[in-house]
Amino acid sequence: MISTSQGRLQDRRPLSIIDIGSNSIRLVVYEGLARSPTTLFNEKMLAGLGRGIVSTGKLDPEAVTRSMEEFRRFRALSEQVGAEQMYVLATAAAREAVNGPDFIQRAEDVLKTEVQVLSGRQEAHYSALGVISGFHPANGIAGDLGGGSLELVDVDGEAIGDGITLPLGGLRLQDMAKNSLAQAAKIARDELERAKLLKGGQGRPFYAVGGTWRNLARLYMEMTSYPLSVMHHYEIGIDSATNFLKQVAKGEIEKVRGIEGVSKNRRSLLPYGAIVLQEIMTAMQPSKIIVSALGVREGFLYSLLDKAEQKADPLISASEELARLRSRSVTHAHELVEWTGKTFAAFGIEETVDEARYRQAACLLADIGWRAHPEYRGKQSLNIIAHASFIGVDHPGRAFLALANAYRHEGIFNESIAPEIKALATPRYIERARVLAAVMRVVYLLTAAMPGVMPRLKWESRGNGVLALVLPASLADLYGERPAGRLAQLARVTNRRLVLAVEGGPNMPAK
Template sequence: MTGMGPVAGRLSLGETIAIIDIGSNSVRLVVYEMLARSPAQVFNEKEMAGLGRQVATTGRLATDAMDRALEALLRFRVLCEAMQVGEIRVIATAAAREAANGPAFLARAEQAIGQRIELISGSREAYLSGLGVISGFAEPHGVAGDLGGGSLELVGVDGDRVGPGISLPIGGLALMDQAKGQIKLAEKIVREQLDHHPQLAAMRGKDFFAVGGTWRALATLHQRQSGYPLSVMHGYTVPARDVADFARLVERADASVLEAIDAVSSARRPLLAYGALVLDLLIKRGRPRAVVISASGVREGLLYDMLPEDERRVDPLLRGAQDYNQLRAREPRHAADLIEWVQRLVASAGFPDDPAGRRLQDAACLLSDIGWRAHPDYRGEQSLNVIAHAAFSGVDHAGRAFLALTVFHRYAGAKSDSPAAAGLRQLLTPRLLERSQLLASAFRVAYLLSAGMPGILPRATLACVDSRLVLRLSGELHALSSERVTGRLKQLAKLLGRDHEISLG
């Protein structure tokens, strides 16, 4: 299948790639823009086929579940052809792996999708889940747990390394099937399965990265109940003790009466109590520091596994920000000037060398002009919403809030506010909020001088000199000195605790 050429609104650096995941609960198609460190999703569709619904007790895939899965695969084949997908990878997990009629089903599934299907083992599923977490977070340390319909995979992650993993038959559908709908019996089954695994000891005092749709649904309910100001799931982090308390509440409650239950699909609601039970017992046994929700799992791990080594080392946040800059900035080359210009200012102001802060600073520069097409009155608000909810990886929620607020105030000014901005400020420490305000104020000077075009900022240097903030304009740029530039420079100087000066060299 030949990939399509460049498309407006899309990067054209490689062919699209599709991953089809035949899981125990859902059959999902995800088409990615290209094989890259931070790939955008072009299309995402699923069918809640429930292949693993009866496997634990009957040992077989149900006929109606197989029919739904095969219909979905036929549909996915047509969609992939319509999108001219360059490469298709198809994997199958626990339900097809454990069922006696799994091989016969996979033979029919290969005919339906027109592709070879890789039936992955439990250990490989755990490994890919671990790679998925590594692909989605900056230096993760702890244990990844991927709860599917048929199984739970546990695997240690340490920076860019994946430890040994295990697969346990206590996925949501399998557990509900084995326990015959009795939560007390389910608890006994889970306790027995969680005995004596080194992966549990490895999470003590570290993070537990929760992968899987049922746990994301639980996180959605927790966000709504707590009034959390950001609705992004990936990177949502909650102290383990708070998660355990909430999980026990869900175990005991009728799902239909839970607040915000409408935010969870009807197919997942019966699994919430079982997912909460498994999470509660994992926290009790493993004693992690926090639970971190990961939207990156097996599919993203498979993509990461396909990447060359040099691409794996690329910073996913900066790559994602570069993509936005390339697609949305008036002149993408301006960002390189801005990065150097801002760093010179920050260094002269005496801020300590901070790699994590520099990373966010560079990302903010790359994102600083993505809202220019909107009406001037709404550029700040639009940019805030786009950045706060972008499909970035490698950044936590405080980092998202920092980037969104910085670009919001770059457009709207320091005194502007909105309910969304006020909510995001709750996620920042005072130090990070101060850095955001400083960057936004610097951006307002830079864009007034350069109009977002490259070549100006290298000749309009800005630096702190003793007690003064000095803007130096070379001869041909003298005309850029104006009342508005002076006003914005004065605001920036005030934030830095300095006087301001424009030097016409």
């Protein structure tokens, strides 16, 4: 029997995926099937199955032997974690190699389950679903660069448009070019001429999927001292990317600052990944490059969800999970979502769709740091939120979520809070984070973080521009100087005249 701690969601049933790629083989065990999947265990090996396949037509013999040994271990690990279902997916190398069928049969014998060999169309489909699942919404061209192939697909919201599979994976391109970077650029250019869908991506984002491109992005983060080491939804401007890619495409990677952060086994493929991305940028003319941490595996999981679950907001789902796991009362968190919405409306604060989503998520996350020492709750919460494995949120939005929680704990006028995170947020987001935090600071003193009070609070106009926060008479004992003082902070940050009042009783001006 597998013992689970209270840090796990008890209604989830673990499942695992083994992803057999041309370069790497990875085992990922997920906590359960969910809109925003959480990883319980993750391990990979760089097998290099597709190395030399262009010249031999076969999977690398040594890699095959090593893979079988790892499959045995991966199966044991999957069972150890308690996965009730194991899915095995194989991509380009396994489907194209002459000895691919024999390899698959041996793998099935070791893993004791069916291996799904994805066609190029299926691989592109699941990759597109991975991008669709990770952004809210996606609208551009998704490109998944593996060791053996490149899948390009047009995505727009939940719609999957034209797609194509090209033999431009890093290992394959290296083999086809016979280690010549100049020849690799010519091959990539010629192959991408067949990808007519790239023309339809002009002025739209390009979503970069796959380990080689993520490592390029990580290298660029290091080189530019980017303050947040979160890969998903990391955006790179076209102009700033051009010179960087040009340097890497020349094979001068050892000179690039931060290269020590990329494993030596991965470094040899970085120039080829840079070359392919350069040629895509030339052919497509995208508005920007956005890195996606989600690909075929996550797209496959997304396909297993029912339609209602697929339509759920992944950021809200993940925030809800954290509230269930770490807050004093998830019911209080939901009341805070509703009450802050009414408060913003009473104050005449308009929200975009994303601003409303981010406010909702911030409210769900507002109490996740309560177990920390009071002096460190803000810092701990900020770090958890800023670096959480959230999807459906860009980096400025992530900064808003973290700052709202930090201001709530450390004071809305504390200018020393996380300057590196503030640098990622827009001025509007910083101001919204202060306002939301100020509202939270008022209401937490009235509710003690427990449900039942907020639904009974209301805002009333008292004339002359005065807005009163009114407690019902039955809650008159909550009336006092401390909440009035916090209301004064809210008045200051919103430039409004506010009073704390009891229904049928006294008013206490916010001072």
